[in-house]
Amino acid sequence: MASQEIETLAAALAKLPGLGPRSARRAVLWLVKRRETALPALLDALATVGEALVECDTCGNVDTRNPCAICADPRRDQKSLCVVEDVADLWALDRAKLFTGKYHVLGGRLSALDGVRPEDLNIAKLLSRVEEGGVDEVVLAMNATLEGQTTAHYLAERLEAYPVRITQLAHGLPVGGELDYLDEGTLAQALRARRPVG
Ligand SMILES: [Zn+2]
16 A cells, blocks of 8 residues: 555546556656656656646647747748647647648537537637638648537538638548547648538
8 A cells, every 4th residue: 555645646647638547656656766867857847837838818729928839930821720629639730740820729629418519619719810811711620520520510600701711631530530649641641631611
């Protein structure tokens, strides 16, 4: 039976996505064995992130500055806007380095099951960005899940009122595929072969 402190840390780690109680305990043991090497670096990184990270008011990205580095980058194409469900999807797409426009993070997906309604997502801000003008194309880069596609369909309807081209990622995406788990080549291919909605 481990001490209360170790149990507390393991319980906290077990809440991280992708880590269950078993992996959390293994991570704790790994850290204990490296408390003079890996642990200080991890503590530093956690403290920095805790202090410095902010949400970008424009796109919803998470960065150490607001507006974020992508929104503030003048070399990025203002005319093209890529809509994603979560920040992790934005990061995955940006790692693929094929999309040169800007992003918009919804903060989730429509879900009758989980009670997520349009007003729970960052949709009003998306419409106001499009309404401000200067956007020619909106790429709907939702996950290839039922909820992702429902969300894309809903957004396409809402965006119909604006003079923009609406495209979505090509269906080279595996059904049920979440962007964050795809390799960069597959993502780049889906983006390159994007097609008009409808
Ligand atoms: Zn931003």
